[in-house]
Amino acid sequence: MKPKAADKLATGIIVFFALLIVAVLLGMLGFILFRGLSHISWDFLTSEPQTIREGGGIGPQLFNSLYLLILTMIITIPLGLGAGIYMAEYAKPNKLTDAIRLIVEVLSSFPSIVVGLFGLLVVVQQFDFGFSLFSGAIVLTIFNMPLMVRVTEQAFRSVPKEQKEAGLAMGLSKWKIITSILFPVALPIIVTGTILAAGRVFGEAAALLFTAGMTTPHINFSDWNPLHHNSPLNPFRPAETLAVHIWKVNSEGLAPDAAQIAAGASAVLVILVLIFNLLARWLGRALYRKFTSIK
Amino acid sequence: MTDTLRTENLKVYYGEHEAVKGIDMTFAEQSVTALIGPSGCGKSTFLRSLNRMNDEIPGSRQTGNIWIGDKDINSSETDVTVLRQKIGMVWQRPNPFYKSIYENIAFGPKYHGIKNRKQLDQIVEDSLRKAALWDEVKDRLHTSALSLSGGQQQRLCIARALSVNPDILLLDEPASALDPISTSKIEELIGELKKSLTIVIVTHNMQQAARVSDFTAYFYLGSLMEYNETSIIFTNPSKPNTQEYISGRFG
Amino acid sequence: MKSNQDTPLLLRKHRTEEWIGRGYTTICVLFLIVIIISIVYFVATKGISTFAINNVSLSDFLFGSTWSPDDNKFGALPFIYGSFLTSLLAAVIASPLSVCAALFMTEIVPSWGKKLLQPVIELLAGIPSVVYGFIGLSILVPFMRDTFPGQGIGVAAGAIVLSIMILPTITSIATDALGALPRNLKEASYGLGATRWQTIYGVIIPTVLPSILTGVVLGMARAFGEALAVQMVIGNAPHIPTSLFESASTLTSVITLNMSNTVMGSVQNNALWSMAMILMLMTFVFVFVVRLLERRHKL
Known part of the structure; x- marks a missing residue:
């Protein structure tokens, strides 16, 4: 009977811990949504933050986060795709390729704050881009690129090799095969991976403290000329993102409703990350169905 | 037109291993040549070397000459792109592109510079007709090629190979992944196609070789053991090894 | 043509x-x-x-326990210690939980365990670190304050927050390893009349141990480099803590707090960069260890 009893006990413990993890997640989500949703209103989402008084919003921060994400993806996607395609299709199995693989691994393990410091030193100061959306986008690109490379490489490797052979036998150039035959097949995986990576970028704060900055100058939301100083689209202005704002409110917030603002902003952040997750899954599946027309 | 396909002392190496050991062969035009032999005898490698698909395998190289008429396509001066337009290929497992039926066929001609929509429509129809698939798919040309059955997919792949007007068609066990009905359709098709093409087919199926081919080449351990008219190979082979293989004693 | x-x-x-x-x-x-x-x-x-x-001695920096830039003392030991302590503790808390979660998905209820836990793990991985910090500050710290001695903030709070953050890393690697086990391995053990736990304990865990360790090291690497969530709950006192419930600092938290308050090129600022260099070197070490484990795993 003893082994049987041990078996039951062990199973019980495993189930308990597994359910504990579920409970922790549900507890955290519940807390965030319960505390945060009540604070979310149209006014909160669109108005400017207040330093000392009550009733500040997160309008500029929300905009900054979304805009920074778009800027980052504009830089990351072409670079990540290119490097991933290189790894999947052009790299020969030799020392150089091993070295590049190691680089990708190291780069993806770098603490984001170290990448942020590098951005501060090189992009913000050396190249004199200052605390700006552009500096932030560069740093987030560095932070995000290893993931994009890996996703792209995996996606291309998952394409059946017969597809490539068919293209070769038709006398297509390798590049034409990559862009016209392999890429459409790889696209669903790439899209899913990219959106998930975007969610990660969206929540990143440590790398941005010293690059995109912790302040937002007054933005004139009626001026959409990116070249104008006060335009929201000006990529060379400082921009505090939502994640950075949450950190700042928590560590040095003076407003009396700082806790509520942090909760509201956290809820917005979590909901957006959730949306990214669902979108990634849905879009990946929809694209897969479209390309294979498997009903 | 003397664009006869001929190999001269063709050798293929994978690293140090000599997989194909100096083959001299001349393929009769407008006829079907079957390559048979036990697994690992080099027949598939030999077939792939004819349109230089082995170029894509790291560590492989091939020496000797492959003549089409008076042009050596195994020389480094010959661009594989041009060569591969003249030689179509179909594999064991159907591999249509993840595109519509129409796009699968029109893709090659488009790449080679045909932009005119009417001309493309015509090529698609002609190719599908030649592959005996037109009647089955003419109403759904713009649905995905992956919605077709395995046998239809394989005929689509043949149509795709025909779309760029090749002189030679290489078939690597084209029916081995298909059911008997689809297989007989493919065999029928081969008989039809040889009227205008030189066809080389690798097969494991002796009956199939006997049914579809005019000439048969028996490979063993990377060498060409025997090459003759199919009827002679199957009724009166000159080597005992050939006899044993054909009668199913090994392989 | x-x-x-x-x-x-x-x-x-x-x-x-x-x-x-x-x-x-x-x-x-x-x-x-x-x-x-x-x-x-x-x-x-x-x-x-x-x-x-700046002629700060390397040994003073690595082993000096006093961080007092005004007195020209740049001992970074409290922060190095804090980083190692929190990430080790986080790994100690998260590893058993993660292995249980992985076993739950693959061995206990393979039919629906994955459907339940997989999204949970993915969501845990997706929650931004500042949100973890905020939750830690709002729930965990008051709870610790009421339950244990001290102010609630401190090493324990930091380690717990980190452990939840690295849980997905270890769990997903452990799950992959368990899922890749050949069927006959388990069947052989069950065939001998072993119970499920005996099979898990005697056959499964030893086989996938290198993979689990890989996950643990990757998790520790993440914990070691995590900045804001820890900084928000650890208290940021520049001392070597004497208890788990005492305020402390990590390399990342010191850098986060002081980088913008110091002048580029000053000794204090350079000392922060030296800490960043330690973070970077530790990344190399973690990647190296992971590679070693993976090589062992392949044999």
């Missing part, structure tokens, strides 16, 4: 395309290489200047 004057044109197009593809992808890879070289170069130059230019 038979017309010969088309051929050179096609050839040229073909060559151009090859050239574009090769060129474009190579540039992207070069970008990666340039980035990593410049990160290592710049962080190392800045980090070394503390010792080379």
